[in-house]
Amino acid sequence: xxxxxxxxxxxxxxxxxxxxxxxxxxxxxxxxxxxxxxxxxxxxxxxxxxxxxxxxxxxxxxxxxxxxxxxxxxxxxxxxxxxxxxxxxxxxxxxxxxxxxxxxxxxxxxxxxxxxxxxxxxxxxxxxxxxxxxxxxxxxxxxxxxxxxxxxxxxxxxxxxxxxxxxxxxxxxxxxxxxxxxxxxxxxxxxxxxxxxxxxxxxxxxxxxxxxxxxxxxxxxxxxxxxxxxxxxxxxxxxxxxxxxxxxxxxxxxxxxxxxxxxxxxxxxxxxxxxxxxxxxxxxxxxxxxxxxxxxxxxxxxxxxxxxxxxxxxxxxxxxxxxxxxxxxxxxxxxxxxxxxxxxxxxxxxxxxxxxxxxxxxxxxxxxxxxxxxxxxxxxxxxxxxxxxxxxxxxxxxxxxxxxxxxxxxxxxxxxxxxxxxxxxxxxxxxxxxxxxxxxxxxxxxxxxxxxxxxxxxxxxxxxxxxxxxxxxxxxxxxxxxxxxxxxxxxxxxxxxxxxxxxxxxxxxxxxxxxxxxxxxxxxxxxxxxxxxxxxxxxxxxxxxxxxxxxxxxxxxxxxxxxx
Numbered sequence: 172x173x174x175x176x177x178x179x180x181x182x183x184x185x186x187x188x189x190x191x192x193x194x195x196x197x198x199x200x201x202x203x204x205x206x207x208x209x210x211x212x213x214x215x216x217x218x219x220x221x222x223x224x225x226x227x228x229x230x231x232x233x234x235x236x237x238x239x240x241x242x243x244x245x246x247x248x249x250x251x252x253x254x255x256x257x258x259x260x261x262x263x264x265x266x267x268x269x270x271x272x273x274x275x276x277x278x279x280x281x282x283x284x285x286x287x288x289x290x291x292x293x294x295x296x297x298x299x300x301x302x303x304x305x306x307x308x309x310x311x312x313x314x315x316x317x318x319x320x321x322x323x324x325x326x327x328x329x330x331x332x333x334x335x336x337x338x339x340x341x342x343x344x345x346x347x348x349x350x351x352x353x354x355x356x357x358x359x360x361x362x363x364x365x366x367x368x369x370x371x372x373x374x375x376x377x378x379x380x381x382x383x384x385x386x387x388x389x390x391x392x393x394x395x396x397x398x399x400x401x402x403x404x405x406x407x408x409x410x411x412x413x414x415x416x417x418x419x420x421x422x423x424x425x426x427x428x429x430x431x432x433x434x435x436x437x438x439x440x441x442x443x444x445x446x447x448x449x450x451x452x453x454x455x456x457x458x459x460x461x462x463x464x465x466x467x468x469x470x471x472x473x474x475x476x477x478x479x480x481x482x483x484x485x486x487x488x489x490x491x492x493x494x495x496x497x498x499x500x501x502x503x504x505x506x507x508x509x510x511x512x513x514x515x516x517x518x519x520x521x522x523x524x525x526x527x528x529x530x531x532x533x534x535x536x537x538x539x540x541x542x543x544x545x546x547x548x549x550x551x552x553x554x555x556x557x558x559x560x561x562x563x564x565x566x567x568x569x570x571x572x573x574x575x576x577x578x579x580x581x582x583x584x585x586x587x588x589x590x591x592x593x594x595x596x597x598x599x600x601x602x603x604x605x606x607x608x609x610x611x612x613x614x615x616x617x618x619x620x621x622x623x624x625x626x627x628x629x630x631x632x633x634x635x636x637x638x639x640x641x642x643x644x645x646x647x648x649x650x651x652x653x654x655x656x657x658x659x660x661x662x663x664x665x666x667x668x669x670x671x672x673x674x675x676x677x678x679x680x681x682x683x684x685x686x687x688x689x690x691x692x693x694x695x696x697x698x699x700x701x702x703x704x705x706x707x708x709x710x711x712x713x714x715x716x717x718x719x720x721x722x723x724x725x726x727x728x729x730x731x732x733x734x735x
Contacts, residue, residue, distance in 0.1 A: 180206055180209055180210050183202055183203070183205055183206040183209070184203075184206055184213075184216060186202050187199050187200075187202035187203040187206060187216070187219065187220075187223075188219065190202060190223075191219060191222060191223050194226075196223045196226040196227050197223075197227060199219075199220075199223045200220055200223035200224055200227060200229075203216050203219055203220040203223065204220060207220065212243055213243075214239075214240040214241075214243040214244035214247050214250065215240070215244075215247070215249075217236045217237065217239050217240035217243070217250070218236070218237055218240040218247055218249045218250040218253055219249075220236050221233040221234075221236035221237035221240065221250070221253040221254070221257065222249075222253050224236060224257075225253060225256050225257060225260070228260070230257050230260040230261050231257075231261070233253065233256070233257040233260075234254060234257035234258060234261065236253075237250045237251075237253040237254035237257060238254055240253075241254060241273075246277055248274045248277050248278045248281055248284070251270050251271065251273040251274035251277070251284070252270075252271065252274050252281075252283060252284055252287060254270045255267045255268075255270035255271040255274065255284075255287055255288075255291070256287060258270060259287075259290065259291050259294065264291055264294055264295050265295075267287075267291045268288065268291050268292070268295070271284050271287050271288040271291065272288070275288070280311055281311075282307075282308040282309075282311040282312035282315055282318070283308075285304050285305070285307045285308035285311065285318075286304070286305065286308040286315065286317055286318045286321060288304045289301040289302070289303075289304030289305040289308065289318070289321050289322075289325070290321055292304060293321065293324060293325055293328065296328075296452075298325040298326075298328040298329050299325075299329070301321070301325045302322060302325040302326065302329070305318045305319075305321045305322040305325060306322070309322070314345055316342045316345040316346040316349055316352070317342075319338050319339070319341040319342035319345065319352075320338070320339065320342040320349065320351055320352045320355060322338040323335040323336070323337075323338035323339040323342065323352070323355050323356075323359065324355055326338060327355065327358060327359055327362070330362075332359045332362040332363050333359075333363065335355070335359045336356060336359040336360065336363065339352045339353075339355045339356035339359060340356065343356065348379045349379070350376040350377075350379040350380040350383050350386065351376075351383075353372050353373070353375040353376035353379065353386070354372070354373065354376040354383060354385055354386040354389060356372045357369040357370070357371075357372030357373040357376065357386070357389055357390075357393075358389055360372055361389070361392065361393060361396075364594070364595075364707070364708065366393050366396055366397065366707070369389075369393055370390060370393045370394075373386045373387075373389050373390040373393070374390070377390070382413050384410040384411075384413040384414040384417055384420065385410075387406050387407070387409050387410035387413070387420075388406075388407065388410045388417065388419055388420045388423060390406050391403040391404075391406035391407045391410070391420070391423055391427075392423060394406060395423065395426060395427050395430070395681070396680075396681040396707075397681070398680075398681070398688055400427045400430055400431050400688075403423075403427050404424060404427050404428075407420050407423055407424045407427070408424075411424075416446075418443045418444075418446035418447045419447050419448070421440050421443035421446075422440065422441065422443045422444050422447050424440050425437050425438070425439075425440030425441040425443065425444075425684075426684045428440060429441070429684040429685070429687070430684050430687050430688055431687070431688075432548045432687055434541065434546055434547045434548055435545075435547060437684075438539075438541045438542035438546065439542060441538070441539075441542065442462070442539065442542065444538075453477055454475075454477065456475075456534045456535070456536060457473070457475070457528065457534060458473065458531060458532075458533065458534045459532070459533050459534070460533070460534060460535065460539075461533035461534065461535045461543060462535065462539060462542055462543050463542065463543035463544060463545060466496075467496065467498055467532065467533055468496055468497035468498065469497055469498075470498060470499070470532035470533060471498070471499040471500075471501060471530065471531040471532050471533075472493050472498045472499070472500050472501070472531065472532070472533050472534065472535060473501045473502075473503060473528065473531040473533070473534035473535070474487070474489070474490060474493070474500060474501070474502045474503070474534070474535055474536075474537060474540070475502070475503040475534060475535075475536060475537065476503065476504070476505055476524070476536075476537055477536040477537060477538055478537075478538055479662065480505060480507065480508060480643070480662040480665075481660075481661060481662035481664070481665040481666075482537060482538060482665075483504070483505065483508060483537050484508070484511075484558070484662060484665040484666055484669055485665050485668075485669070485685070485695060486537040486538060486540050486541070487502065487512060487515065487537065487557075487558075488552055488557050488669070489537075489540035489541075489543075489544060489552065490502060490515065490517065490519055491515070491516065491517050491557070492544055492552060493540075494517050494518075494519070499520075500517075500519045500520070501519070501520045501521075501522060501528070501529060501531055502519055502520070502521050502522070503522045503523075503524055503528065504521050504522065504523060504524065505523075505524050506523050506524060506525075506642075507642050507643050508642075508643050509521060509523055509642070510561070510642055510643070510644035511558055511642070511643040511644045511647055511666070512558070514558055514559040514560070514561065514644075514647075515557060515558055515559075516557070548694060551694040551695055553694060553695055553696070553697055555668065555669060555670070555671035555696065555697060555698060556669060556670045556671040557669055558647070558666070558669040558670055559647075559670065560644070560647040560648045560650065560651040560670060561644055561647070561648060564644060564645060564647075564648035565648045565651055565652060567648070568648050568649050568652050569652060571639070572652060575612070576612075577610060577611055577612050578611050578612065578654040578655070578724070578725055579611070579612045579614060579652065579653045579654050580606075580611050580612065580613050580614065580653065580654065580655055580656075580657060580721070581614050581615075581616045581649065581650060581653035581655070581656040581657065581658075581663075581667075582603070582606075582613055582614065582615055582616065582617075582633060582656075582657055582658070583615075583616050583617055583656070583657070583658035583659060583661050583663045583664065584597065584598045584599075584600055584602075584603055584617075584624075584658075584659060585597035585598065585600075585617065585619075585621060585624070585659065586659060586660075586661040586662075587619075588621075592679075592683070595679040595680075595681065596659050596660045596661070596678075596679055597659060598659060598677065598710050598714075599623065599624070600621075600623075600624035600627045600628070600633075601624075601627065602710050602711060602714055603714060604714075605714050605715055605718040606657070606714060606717060606718050606721065607632045607633065608718075609718060609721055609722060611721065611725075612634070613632060613633045613634065614633070614634045614636060614649070614653065615628065615633050615634065615635045615636060615637070616636070616640070616646060616649060616650065616653075616656065616658070616663050617637065617640075617663075618637050618640045618646075619637070620635060620637065636649060643662070643666060646663060646666065647666055647670065650663070650666060650667050650670060650672055651670060651672065653672070654673070655673045655674070655675060655721070655724070656672055656673065656674040656675070657674075657675045657677065657717060658674060658675070658676055658677065659676070659677050659678075660676060660677075660678060660679075660682070660683055660686070664676045664699070665696075667696075667698075667699075668693070668695065668696025668698060668699045669696070671697070671698045672698060673698055674696070674698060674699045674700075675699070675700050675701075675702055675717060675720075676693075676699055676700070676701050676702065677702050677710075677713055677714075677717070678701055678702065678703045678704065679703075679704050679707075679708075680703070680704040680705070680706065680707040680708070680709075681707070682703065686701060689703075702716055702717055
């Protein structure tokens, strides 16, 4: 096409615009590039060429072209938009925001600039502000499918999933072949515990775009949640064939592998977590990382927490193994766990989180220790107890509790509301009614009683101890005075397992990877028994099973077969 009009700028300008409109971006950018060789300083042409270069993912060139256009014509709104899009693609988000604000200063009614601003704010993890930008875009252009989709993404980030679902469906009503909106809709349905509908939504996204890596990753998550691990792994492999550096897909593959008991691949892939959005703000290793790939005898190793308290309780068991390598071990410990970790046999330096760290040579986050020690399912370090309850504290608890006339059952039915899987792991106290009817002495091991559960606790069938549970050492002492601990998947369950206490752990249909699938026993905690949902969301049958087992533990009456 260029050869037909080699020296006619007007023709080149028209042909370039037509090519861009037809989606022939390579051709359009080339035509406009030729035009700029003939007539260099045309701001509209520079801006249009920047648009084509953006579509070709030639972001640095797009940035240079749009920046030149603005220098020549500071009132060219499209150039500010194109410059912002180039900066956003280059992850220069704050600069992109300034560029969109420049467009809006010139044209406050530019819905596209409001939408682009919303996209950037969402990338900056400012979802409330992003939502306001999308709302402004939609006030100006109510049929703006991209803004409805962006609005859904912001609402999902704010955990307003039902509203997010409505926004995605508005986008799809405007554009039925909108793969990103089908994917977002599926993610919202997953969050609303509607997995079958979510799967159908991801399938619609993939029907539109078979190379939509995010939809394949999310589809795999539904399959993992249903326990279909091999199909999930196949789906994740397809996502990674499309997008080889897709951190979320690598990490989700690690979860599926660990659920299968494939620790060799599972722990290796688990290191991809650091590159996921979920861990983008997590604290990185504060020094040279050690993952078992070098001899560190004679050096000092820092072990630190990256995730929850229960995770740290589970994996602090590796500290003695590190010590056995001839390593001096420093553990940076969350304040609530300091007295408890002090009971670990061996000489370790404990530093409370937030305090200045002493010098060290290498560091390893707690969740990377199984990889560093090349842990397989056959050699999980499961010698318990590796933590202990303080005898003086236990003595005080025995005095407070008084004479035992019936078996004592410690209960934990809910964890922190902030936990990302709390809706699946926590149980309304009312569902424990079949347990509470049994002739045992029930004790709450929770520091927090939710308002919906408070009335039932006040009835006296569960003895609360929140005021005395000042730290995990107190919880540990109380646990050791129980005959059995019955807990959902919380730090208390891990603590009981670490003490070698008898603990029954109540697991949702889709459990955390550490509990794997199907087995009644845990390789990490020999004294634990696992009670699993057989149907998604069905806690009632789990509680009935636990009640039956409790009754069988003491068949001869409430004071028979008491244990210490």
